[in-house]
Amino acid sequence: MTKVSMKVNGKPVSGEIEGRTLLVSFLRDTLGLTGTHVGCDTSQCGACVVHVDGKAVKSCTMFAAEAEGCEVTTIEGMANADGSLSxxxxxxxxxxxxxxxxxxxxxxxxxxxxxxxxxxxxxxxxxxxxxxxxxxxxxxxxxxxxxxxxxxxxxxxxxxxxxxxx
Missing domain, CATH: 1.10.150.120 ([2Fe-2S]-binding domain)
Structure with a gap:
């Protein structure tokens, strides 16, 4: 098990993960942020797109450990500060x-x-x-x-x- 730490939607988070844990799995299963969807597991559909340090990435093809120290934004982080839609x-x-x-x-x-x-x-x-x-x-x-x-x-x-x- 490896500890991973990053900021997700502006908040510091961390967790214990296996080295093979995908970023999408960390977001959904560890952090409970289920807005990021898994559609194909092969990087074809784009349902799992998140931003890592401001760049769009398909989170089903990135290991969570690769996001160590990064800023990650998910769909849950897209709303305005007051909760209204962006x-x-x-x-x-x-x-x-x-x-x-x-x-x-x-x-x-x-x-x-x-x-x-x-x-x-x-x-x-x-x-x-x-x-x-x-x-x-x-x-x-x-x-x-x-x-x-x-x-x-x-x-x-x-x-x-x-x-x-x-």
Whole structure:
């Protein structure tokens, strides 16, 4: 067993882990932060995306010990200080960027990383950035629209009719 310490959502945490413990398992099983989802265990779906030192990572492919001393942010840490939804979370709600919700934590975390890197992305940039996140319900259109809206851009010209007609 190895002791691991890090900050998660701004709070210092530590725990005893086996060396093979994945970060997603540490977050979910040790810390009880179940918002980070496990979808595929192979780094394909993106449901487990968290931020480690400000960078989006798939926590199912990172050992918890690799996050030693790091700042980790999970979906639980995305809300505003008063508990209200963040701009990105609110945009997902307002623009119907979720259905079953399983992929939503990873999508929100990926969106936050994208907007930190590219504050005003184009639709093509959003779609390219989300290539590592799988959603089986929405068709991505409203997710893209939500991310563009969260960036402060007008999404009035983005309509679902063109996609439906293809």
């Amino acid at each position: 701009t990105i979370q609110q945009a997902f709600q307002d623009h119907h960027g979720l259905q079953c919700g399983f992929c939503t934590p990873g999508m929100v975390m990926s969106a936050a990383a994208l907007l930190a890197e590219t504050p005003k992305p184009t639709e093509a940039e959003v779609r390219h950035y989300l290539e590592g996140n799988i959603c089986r319900c929405t068709g991505y259109h409203n997710i893209v629209k939500a991310i563009l809206a969260a960036s402060g851009q007008d999404v009035g010209d983005i309509g679902g009719d063109a996609i439906a007609a293809e």
